[in-house]
Amino acid sequence: MPDGTTRCRACHGSDGPVVLDLGEQPPWDRMPPWDTPLPDAAYPLRMWCCRDCGLAQLEADAEHVEELFAVEPRAVVEQSDRSVSRLAAEGLLRPGGRVVEFGSPHGESWLPRLTGRGMTAVDPAGCPDGTADLIVDFYGLLHEPDQHRALHRRAAALAPGGTLAMQLLPLGTVLREGQWYDLRHGHYAYWSLPALDAALRGFGLGVHRAWRYPLSGGTLLVTARADAAPDAATRELIEEERALGVTDPAALARLQEAADDVRWLRDWLAAERAAGRTVAGYGAASRAVPLICRAGLDAGLLTAIGDAAPGKQGRRMPGTDIPIVSPDELAAARPDRVVLFLPALADEVRAQLPEVEAAGGRWVVPVAGREAVQTLPPLAMLGSRSPG
Known part of the structure; x- marks a missing residue:
């Protein structure tokens, strides 16, 4: 949509540019059953900034978005x-x-x-x-x-x-x-x-x-x-x-500069695969969808994503063939690395899934702003804490 036809959601002004364009993206909430064939429907995902009032906003939405039920961390x-x-x-x-x-x-x-x-x-x-x-x-x-x-x-x-x-x-x-x-x-x-x-x-x-x-x-x-x-x-x-x-x-x-350079995540996953290590993810969250889609990830690089929400299990991430599994299924797969898409939940999730590290796996966090993957120190070094 041209900048001149966009109306600010707050002040109704029309002066402003698109400051972030993520191209065509599937709505994050449309997590289809795992065996649903690709491709998924996709819609423009752009941030527009109003010069009159300074509000950064979604330029245009998908046809329908409905938030999925998630377990409150x-x-x-x-x-x-x-x-x-x-x-x-x-x-x-x-x-x-x-x-x-x-x-x-x-x-x-x-x-x-x-x-x-x-x-x-x-x-x-x-x-x-x-x-x-x-x-x-x-x-x-x-x-x-x-x-x-x-x-x-x-x-x-x-x-x-x-x-x-x-x-x-x-x-x-x-x-x-x-x-x-x-x-x-x-x-x-x-x-x-x-x-x-x-x-x-x-x-x-x-x-x-x-x-x-x-x-x-x-x-x-x-x-x-x-x-x-x-x-x-x-x-x-x-x-x-x-x-x-x-x-x-x-x-x-x-x-936009940060969003345009996401090869670092794909390259890291490819290097892990070349080294013979399996990598899974945790957290089928809304913020994971544009990162996964923008980096072009698939189940060949990220075998599965664990999530505690029953409504997400048995489905797949939008725009890709990566399945969503239960935390128990994730732990049973004994991945060598687990990419945590919700860094704030690190202590909580790791305490709930000690089997990952007990089997020799390590948790890692993608840091998009620094184009890097950070490996978390073993939980035993930090002191195990109960999630209660």
Whole structure:
């Protein structure tokens, strides 16, 4: 789609370029049964950046994307616990307060944690304006095709003195870590802190506080209130992202450079095969799909991918013949190397599958931003930890 015909999902401007083009990609959620013949349907996957408001966004989506059920990792559960504890420490979880949640498929609802502290949950579908003392958005904004409407709904639902709290993966992390594979169908908006603050001010809100956590390379918990100004620590985060060039299309073009050179992963796998070593993967996650497809991987290089979600097992990765198997099946295959596509889950997954290392296998992590594969030290050297 030409740049001049694209409309920003937030400000409706039309001035901006495509900053990342991953070509034709299969929707990540369409994991067909393992024996379904190739090829799979594919659609353009491009990131467009609005020069007017600075929002990086999905230019056009596939025909239909439906998030698959996944087993919530311990790391995500722990992050949710940290975020709710932070909101409590800020005095935002008041008994009797009304809370509205805009959730997503990326984690379990926060409502049990919040109602367990005395708050009253209100359904967002029937929430009248001015209702919520607290709105929580756990990656929900990411899944809204119309960002202007989504922000308006959240701002309008706040009661006087209310707070909007959002968990998100900021564009600053994507750019800093070279995580171009975070672009995917069904994920519409990649907000930076500077752009988000500016957009919220159009609805009478402003970023107040932000805290960074290590999950997924660096997630943020952001709170916004009416006419708020960011505190000193949050201003530092905003300026740090601004210095990275998160609202500058020329700076965002660095993501294209990283995406264009993925031979390193294929070459490493080919070298492992030539050395007589078998390599499997773990984590049939959405971010693994563009990486696998862009590198042109197949079952000859990556024998299988293990995943704990029963709904994914017995299927294959979109766009390739790599089967998805259960963790037990992965361990029984005794691979020499296992590529972990979700690095944040390293301790959790390795503790759950000690058979891999007991059989002499090693876990490795692809580091796309540095075009390298990092071999993790044996778990025994780190001290085994229970996943409980």
